[in-house]
Amino acid sequence: MSPKYSLNEVDLKKIGTAIFYSIAAAVISTLIVVVGDMDFGTYAFLIPTINTVLYTAQKFVAGR
Numbered sequence: 001m002s003p004k005y006s007l008n009e010v011d012l013k014k015i016g017t018a019i020f021y022s023i024a025a026a027v028i029s030t031l032i033v034v035v036g037d038m039d040f041g042t043y044a045f046l047i048p049t050i051n052t053v054l055y056t057a058q059k060f061v062a063g064r
Contacts, residue, residue, distance in 0.1 A: 032055065
């Protein structure tokens, strides 16, 4: 922990990691909705696979 009103390298890494996981969770949640609404035509069989990967990634990010 750094002194009051200053940040050291460890604190900046923690803040950066938290921001990264927050952005990743928002992007994954958005992609889950977008992929479900897209028309893949002949590649419609990919939707369950893509959603499975996205839901797994979302649970991984939420577990952090």
